[in-house]
Amino acid sequence: MKSKYSALPYYVWMALFTIAPLILVLVFAFTDNNGAFTIENISQVGEYTNVLVRSVWLAAVATVICLLIAYPLAYIMSRLGPSKQRTMVMLIMLPMWMNFLLRTYAWMTILENNGLLNRFFGLFGVGPFDMINTQGAVVLGMVYNYLPFMILPLYTIMVKIDNRVIEAAQDLGASPLKVASSVVLPLSVPGISTGITMVFVPAVSTFIISRMLGGGGNLLIGDLIDLQFLGNAYNPHLGSAISLVLMVIILLCMSVMNQFGEEEEREGMLI
Amino acid sequence: MSTNTIISLKDIVVEFDGERVLEGLDLDIHDKEFVTFLGPSGCGKTTTLRIIGGFVAPKNGDVFFEGKRINDLPPYKRQVNTVFQRYALFPHLNVFENVAFGLKIQKLPEKEIRTRVLEMLELVNLKGFENRGVNQLSGGQQQRVAIARALVNHPKVLLLDEPLGALDLKLRKEMQIELKKIQQSLGITFIYVTHDQEEALTMSDTVVVMKDGDIQQIGTPEDIYNEPKNAFVADFIGESNIVPGIMKKDFLVEFAGRDFECVDSGFTPMEQVDVVVRPEDIKVVPTIAGHITGIVENVTFKGVHFEMEVLACGTHWLIHSTQSQAVGASIGMQIGPEDIHIMHKMEE
Amino acid sequence: MKWLSKTYVAAVMLFLYAPIGVLIFFSFNESKSRANFTGFTLDWYQKLFSNEMILQSLLNTLIVALVSSVIATVLGTMAAVGVNSLRKGPKALVMNLNNLPIVNPEIVTGVSLMLLFVMFKELMGRVGMNFEFGFTTLILAHVSFSVPYVLLNVLPKLRQMDIFVYEAALDLGCSPSQAFFRVVLPEIMPGILAGFLMALTYSIDDFVISYFVSGPTSQTLPITIYSMTRRKVSPEINALSTIIFAVVLLVLLLVNFHGARQERLQRRKGGAAA
Structure with a gap:
């Protein structure tokens, strides 16, 4: 088909609304209010090292917890019958379709000082515990919101593992544990790397979860950026510099993960 | 052939979702034998194999x-190994690692693993392929890896589940001969599942013909071919003319409107029977010399012989002959006593 | 083993659904308390439906979602046809650019678009014209993050399509555009539809990007929800959650039921052919 030109409008659109804005971020990050070149903004980001470290650390912890919870679940799902598999996928996706603000709000009501959990503990005469406005609460919120992003790619890759390959391993003397470690695990590596990316990227850049569950004391990179653009600290130049740093962090994470995943798989997973 | 039994199935019943797949199957398999389970799809042959492998638990009966x-006993503790349908190679491992898998599980010393794997790859003609990825191999090569992967563990019994099903005809023939050679040189029991009667007849010591979860006949390939127990076996093992007849007395049967001498006996006089005549056993002769006269309806050249459809006495007969006849010609058909096989009617 | 895995699945499901269950439960609670159930009421639902702000933002959300996903679907489908005929190298470049908004953190996409619109507003101001954040910026932003998904859905369908089908149509006397509309379009329709639905759901659900590009008069539902959660105690959120959950459940059940039936039909057809 000789219809190369039908893509032209989209190329123009991409140039205007995808590429130009990112170039603007780059420009803003390296200029001051008068439009002169400066690296002031970038060096200023250094003052927030503790926030950067906290963001990466909390996102990493949440990602690992997601992986630990999701891995056995995805495997169990992948060995079910087709209709049960469909039901399970639906059950996993259903909470994902609820707006994440509502999901996070739900945990607010559960974790707060006179919330449901503390009342429950009260029945046994313990507590109340400080659960809301802690780093633990932020991690919990991340795990809860992004767990399906880990389960689904793992499940997609595991469902492709032929039952006969697993039987072949058993036939050759591998115990269930050995089957898991020497066949299922290596074959699911692309799913693991996709899952890690899909959980880590939104987790490290979130600003709502930390604001709602972390209180004021647990600022993350996302909160910093938000403060520079819509907050009291209005400074789009610094905000752009922080955004740039965030993109670099994510690019690093993704290039590490890309070593393991197959490009083809990832494309399929995003859909 | 040794007569000691290595595997014995007793009154095996298997159900999937309430549907009976095997109905009280009894079977003894002898040591060092090449046994083939033969039958159409859904006859329970693969299920029987999977019971021996440990992948299906019977609802009733003992193994x-x-x-x-x-x-x-779970599969990983059984002394049998399986060559799976479409091979089931580990896609993340190369040829060497695939073959070495079972030995590594047994935690054998590296050196021994290496010698045994290389030895086995040589046996299956894959020397020099150790470092290839399994997805870079042709179907025939993948097949050989699957066989090597199973055999390297020195199983007492090797189970093969339609191992040649995905190969083209020429490759199949080569592999058939090779598999038979391997079995003879290793001197172990092979249990082979196929729906291809020719494959079963050329390779096996014993053929087990199955249908609807039941064993129809067990015997040597010659027995099965020459003395099929019922019309199903006769029909499944090669093309046959099966016509109704009446056993008048011992050594005399009536079919196609006249009496024939035969070599069968022991039927009740005047019993309704099925008469089997192989297409290649009908001789084409001039009309006067034939037992039956028929009209040639159709002729197809099959490479080594002509296949003719002949209408005689209201029945369509299949005849294989090296000489072609004109369509519409009248021919005589001669059938000798030893070419006639009498079978009891199958109760449906 | 069976027992262990069943317990495990149940535990994960409890984790996923307990919080939603709590929201739904307390949406029927008489008092404003989020821990004490004092009595059954439907008041919060009534309040919800008389809340001008929520109803207005719901309407806004639907308008933005519909307009932006229609534009995105047309743009994305046209792009897919063009990209499909590119050679390997340029195609990889376009696809990488296309995936940028997908892999980029939402917050970065949000602030970068905000910067663009702020710049544009200043430029317009200089020539004495007025440009405000509102529906236009929202729709432009939503189209931008939706097209990539449309493209990713349509392109595989084009790739799978038998190229000779198009040539056969030409051979039978169709002009290229006739061939496209009569043969190609029906063939890739499932992909287009999937892309449209995805664009629609992403648009309805989006908070982060809308948060940076919406104006005071164009609040979408997620933005309204956000401001409600900031006010801490507002049981209308519980009622709203319940309704959203019910709608999502219904939609998913319908989709699932439809999918299952489709599959059964397919299997029956396949069985008949065999």
């Missing part, structure tokens, strides 16, 4: 291996 009941 014995060298006299010990192994019903509750």
